[in-house]
Amino acid sequence: MYKDFNPSLRTIMTPGPVEVxxxxxxxxxxxxxxxxxxxxxxxxxxxxxxxxxxxxxxxxxxxxxxxxxxxxxxxxxxxxxxxxxxxxxxxxxxxxxxxxxxxxxxxxxxxxxxxxxxxxxxxxxxxxxxxxxxxxxxxxxxxxxxxxxxxxxxxxxxxxxxxxxxxxxxxxxxxxxxxxxxxxxxxxxxxxxxxxxxxxxxxxxxxxxxxxxxxxxxxxxxxxxxxxxxxxxxxxxxxxxxxxxxxxxxxxxxxxxxxxxxxxxxxxxxxxxxxxxxxxLEEGLENRFSRHRLHERALIQGILAMGLELYGNHAYKLPVVTCICVPEGVDGESVRSMLLHDFDIEIASSFGPLKGKIWRIGTMGYSCRKKNVLHVLGALEGVLIRHGVKVHPGQAVQAALDVYQNKEHTAIYPQGFL
Known part of the structure; x- marks a missing residue:
């Protein structure tokens, strides 16, 4: 007998697909x-x-x-x-x-x-x-x-x-x-x-x-x-x-x-x-692009405050995807698995020469919102500590909050994104 169709509710922070x-x-x-x-x-x-x-x-x-x-x-x-x-x-x-x-x-x-x-x-x-x-x-x-x-x-x-x-x-x-x-x-x-x-x-x-x-x-x-x-x-x-x-x-x-x-x-x-x-179009293209840049900044500041390193040429970074170097000696797939099964968060690995060397976090569309950024930062910190990685506890979420608190009074957001 087949079970009722009831897919798990995930926080999807990959470079696609994203939350609808x-x-x-x-x-x-x-x-x-x-x-x-x-x-x-x-x-x-x-x-x-x-x-x-x-x-x-x-x-x-x-x-x-x-x-x-x-x-x-x-x-x-x-x-x-x-x-x-x-x-x-x-x-x-x-x-x-x-x-x-x-x-x-x-x-x-x-x-x-x-x-x-x-x-x-x-x-x-x-x-x-x-x-x-x-x-x-x-x-x-x-x-x-x-x-x-x-x-x-x-x-x-x-x-x-x-x-x-x-x-x-x-x-x-x-x-x-x-x-x-x-x-x-x-x-x-x-x-x-x-x-x-x-x-x-x-x-x-x-x-x-x-x-x-x-x-x-x-x-x-x-x-x-x-x-x-x-x-x-x-x-x-x-x-x-x-x-x-x-x-x-x-x-x-x-x-x-x-x-x-x-x-x-x-x-x-x-x-x-x-x-x-x-x-x-209701949000407006400029407002939408600004929103993606804001949450990108919050995510980046959180990642850096945690003590992790970004991958790639920062001058030509794609605003909606952030790549993070997997710390030396860490099983990147084990981290992704724990994020999925213990926090219901999905992030991505990469392909070819980068497989197992970086994680990719997407901040795209409806997934690109404050709740998701704070959630993924807090969860990633907890999982890395469990994997023996020396991070700066508590700093990631605080750094992201600093970005949001400094910018909220000047940016325009559609209902539900902040």
């Missing part, structure tokens, strides 16, 4: 509408407009891809990559390798440059490689959750535009938690995620792309239908978008006023996305 905003959960329980019901298509239109506002863009095309964040990345890359295209992917953490793998699966000639994990690229280094290799596409991660670093993008975007290179950005970890300025940074296509700073369950990937990307999609669609100009150099090449589900040219038809059927929309997830975006 209660109003989003309520929205997901709303009645189902048909996907061509005018009330539902109105919800679709509202969601597109809100995606534009959160990405800070005036792009015509802004809609979600049904699937996790990886689905959005694959949809963009598979729709613009043709076999033999040269794609430059600068790697400074795990998710640069993901961009590389997806591009290679669709026949791209991928060129990588790499830097040490915990660092980011000087924009000039990427621009130099663009000039040397002359790629069709540059694909980069904005916020690398595996290392807690954030790559400056504006100079790279300007160079891509100057050299007529398509600039694709994975903004999965940063959208809704820190600035993502699609138009100002000259990003041609950006992919977000729901399960991080937007505080929505995983299952949709909001994307946006501009007319430069649209022209590629429309040309490929003409080739597929045999309508392209036969005198163009690319005529006769393999131009069909290999994926049906991730074909952005078909998704454009689905999200346009014609509403050509492509798939059955994930109704409850769209409700969740609309409500999550509405909450972001």
């Amino acid at each position: 905003e209660p109003r989003v959960l309520r929205a997901m329980a709303a009645p189902i509408l048909g996907q061509f019901d005018p009330e539902f298509t109105h919800i679709m239109n509202e969601t597109m407009e809100m995606i534009r506002r959160v990405f800070q863009t005036k792009n015509k095309w802004a809609f979600p891809v049904d699937g996790t964040s990886r689905a959005g990345i694959e949809a963009v890359l598979c729709s613009i990559i043709e076999p033999g295209d040269r794609v430059l992917v600068p790697i400074y953490g795990r998710f640069g390798y993901l961009l590389t793998e997806i591009a290679e699966r669709y026949g791209a000639e991928v060129i990588n440059i790499e830097t040490e994990w915990g660092q980011v690229f000087e924009p000039s280094a990427v621009i130099k490689e663009i000039q040397r290799t002359k790629p069709k596409i540059v694909a980069m991660v904005h916020g690398e959750t595996s290392t807690g670093c954030m790559q400056p993008l504006q100079e790279i975007g300007e160079a891509c535009r100057e050299f007529d290179v398509i600039f694709v950005v994975d903004a999965v970890a940063s959208i809704g938690g820190t600035e993502v300025k699609v138009d100002e940074w000259k990003i041609d296509a950006a992919i977000g995620g729901t399960q991080k700073c937007l505080s929505i369950p995983s299952g949709m990937a909001p994307i946006t792309f501009n007319s430069r990307v649209e022209s590629i999609l429309l040309q490929r669609k003409k080739i597929e239908k045999g309508l392209a100009d036969p005198h163009m150099p690319q005529y006769g090449q393999t131009r069909v978008i290999r994926s049906n589900y991730f074909d952005l040219s078909q998704l454009m038809d689905y999200w346009s006023p014609t509403r050509l059927n492509h798939h059955t929309e994930a109704t409850s997830m769209l409700y969740a996305l609309r409500e999550g975006l509405r909450i972001v």
Whole structure:
């Protein structure tokens, strides 16, 4: 006999997924509408407009891809990559390798440059490689959750535009938690995620792309239908978008006023996305970014006061992920296990060369609030003492409280965050 479904209530302080905003959960329980019901298509239109506002863009095309964040990345890359295209992917953490793998699966000639994990690229280094290799596409991660670093993008975007290179950005970890300025940074296509700073369950990937990307999609669609100009150099090449589900040219038809059927929309997830975006805009982007920075500061001051060391280049820290060096001789997984089982708190380890060497604490979306920061600091201190680590007892929570008490009178917060 199966037991009643009753998942444990956790304090989730990982870099994703995070705790879901209660109003989003309520929205997901709303009645189902048909996907061509005018009330539902109105919800679709509202969601597109809100995606534009959160990405800070005036792009015509802004809609979600049904699937996790990886689905959005694959949809963009598979729709613009043709076999033999040269794609430059600068790697400074795990998710640069993901961009590389997806591009290679669709026949791209991928060129990588790499830097040490915990660092980011000087924009000039990427621009130099663009000039040397002359790629069709540059694909980069904005916020690398595996290392807690954030790559400056504006100079790279300007160079891509100057050299007529398509600039694709994975903004999965940063959208809704820190600035993502699609138009100002000259990003041609950006992919977000729901399960991080937007505080929505995983299952949709909001994307946006501009007319430069649209022209590629429309040309490929003409080739597929045999309508392209036969005198163009690319005529006769393999131009069909290999994926049906991730074909952005078909998704454009689905999200346009014609509403050509492509798939059955994930109704409850769209409700969740609309409500999550509405909450972001209700808070206001600047207030939201300020809130994430405040709780980041409180967490950092607590970690340092405890006597622990931060990992990575602090000048390029991702504001919504804090990486902590595991003290020498400590079993990092044992600490995480005790936090989970004795305090119902989940934090993360990392990947590859950093596995077992750092802990990653996410302060994202609804998880990014005073109660959670104080709770994780107090619990981590207690667990480390149990593991024989010499910390400064009582200092972590006090240091975080100092941050909050010094800042409360000047910051604006939505109800429930402080």
